Amino acid sequence: MTERLYYEDSYLLEFDGKVTQVRQEQGCWVALDRSAFYPTSGGQPYDTGALIWKNGKTAVTDVQVDKSGVVWHRVEDPVLPGTEVHGSIDAERRKDHMEQHAGEHLLAGAIWEKLGGTTIGLHLGSEESSIDVTMPDGRTHLSDEEIEMLERLENSRIRADAPIRCWFPNEEELNALPLRKKPAVEEHIRVVSMGDFEMVACGGTHPSSTGQIGQIKIISNVPSRGKIRISFLCGERAENYFRILQQCARKVGNVLSCPMDRLASCAGELKAKLADAERRLNRFETERILDFIHVNEETDSLPGVTLSVTVLEEMNSKAVSAAVTEYISEKGKALLLCVGERLTFARSSDVNIDMNELIRRVGRGGGRPDLSSGAGIPQCVQVARKILMTEGKDKKWRSK
Numbered sequence: 001m002t003e004r005l006y007y008e009d010s011y012l013l014e015f016d017g018k019v020t021q022v023r024q025e026q027g028c029w030v031a032l033d034r035s036a037f038y039p040t041s042g043g044q045p046y047d048t049g050a051l052i053w054k055n056g057k058t059a060v061t062d063v064q065v066d067k068s069g070v071v072w073h074r075v076e077d078p079v080l081p082g083t084e085v086h087g088s089i090d091a092e093r094r095k096d097h098m099e100q101h102a103g104e105h106l107l108a109g110a111i112w113e114k115l116g117g118t119t120i121g122l123h124l125g126s127e128e129s130s131i132d133v134t135m136p137d138g139r140t141h142l143s144d145e146e147i148e149m150l151e152r153l154e155n156s157r158i159r160a161d162a163p164i165r166c167w168f169p170n171e172e173e174l175n176a177l178p179l180r181k182k183p184a185v186e187e188h189i190r191v192v193s194m195g196d197f198e199m200v201a202c203g204g205t206h207p208s209s210t211g212q213i214g215q216i217k218i219i220s221n222v223p224s225r226g227k228i229r230i231s232f233l234c235g236e237r238a239e240n241y242f243r244i245l246q247q248c249a250r251k252v253g254n255v256l257s258c259p260m261d262r263l264a265s266c267a268g269e270l271k272a273k274l275a276d277a278e279r280r281l282n283r284f285e286t287e288r289i290l291d292f293i294h295v296n297e298e299t300d301s302l303p304g305v306t307l308s309v310t311v312l313e314e315m316n317s318k319a320v321s322a323a324v325t326e327y328i329s330e331k332g333k334a335l336l337l338c339v340g341e342r343l344t345f346a347r348s349s350d351v352n353i354d355m356n357e358l359i360r361r362v363g364r365g366g367g368r369p370d371l372s373s374g375a376g377i378p379q380c381v382q383v384a385r386k387i388l389m390t391e392g393k394d395k396k397w398r399s400k
């Protein structure tokens with residue numbers, strides 16, 4: 001079993017130990033008789049750093065603990081059993097993990113105290129951390145007011161800089177302690193307390209007072225398999241998040257020429273104006289297309305039917321569809337339209353021409369007998385016109 005030095009002192013980043021075992025398994029792993037490296041557990045990831053010995057040094061890239069309590073360090077270069085080593089831990093990474101981890105205690109404690117919610121697990125990620133919470137009434141979302149209440153309470157407890165204490169109580173003392181939840185392990189139970197508002201079993205690394213958490217910011221709460229998944233940032237991560245948000249809000253404010261507190265309403269007004277402008281533009285283009293279609297109308301090509309054979313440059317497809325729909329809503333119309341490289345053959349409901357069959361004969365595409373579309377070139381509409389005029393000479397085009 002490895003003596004875990006971080007239990008006594010979370011600030012210990014340099015220590016001496018001895019290699020007791022070495023194993024090869026997806027890299028080289030060494031066990032030490034004593035170590036201040038934190039092994040992945042309780043949702044908190046491992047520490048990184050280096051092992052240094054006489055004439056040698058290697059990076060520690062992972063740390064895990066086995067069932068018998070031996071802490072294993074994955075190293076880049078092999079170290080022989082019996083080697084006396086000096087361990088050095090990456091301070092920034094450890095500090096960040098301590099901030100996130102201790103912040104989670106405050107969050108879980110406040111949710112329990114104020115809302116009766118039970119925190120199930122912690123996931124300390126490289127960008128954000130999350131907990132899953134079971135609510136007494138089974139709901140899977142917190143209101144904005146509840147989030148604000150929790151943030152205010154936790155941050156006031158951070159500003160109060162309350163002491164954080166970790167110790168191994170004896171069984172009698174343990175039984176008398178008002179723990180927030182039942183310990184997950186049965187022996188070597190370590191307890192952490194924060195001021196008079198949090199007390200729970202925990203084997204993690206914590207700062208010595210709440211003030212060192214800096215600040216906490218809840219960034220989302222979403223339903224997750226019957227629970228609430230709450231994501232949060234503490235310490236420097238919360239500070240960075242605020243900076244990015246502020247920069248982003250300021251830039252958007254500059255673009256919209258609007259103060260930060262009116263961003264949402266300014267963006268809403270802008271979106272409404274844009275939608276109105278798009279609608280007007282579409283209507284304008286639709287009318288332009290209809291004008292072209294009307295200019296090309298032939299009344300004597302097909303008996304009883306007005307035929308328009310129209311070729312246009314590329315146009316807005318929404319406006320084209322709207323114009324076609326509008327045109328064939330009148331009685332007695334047939335339209336052979338080519339816009340760019342797109343064909344649309346359409347006719348009024350009282351006209352007896354199979355546009356689906358016609359478009360297949362001259363280009364690629366299909367659809368319904370009254371409205372068909374596909375790909376083709378301007379010549380296609382002329383070929384289709386010729387087919388209608390020659391093959392359909394004696395046809396009865398319109399139903400009564």
Ligand SMILES: [Zn+2]
Binds near residue numbers: 101105192203204205
């Ligand atoms: Zn803890």
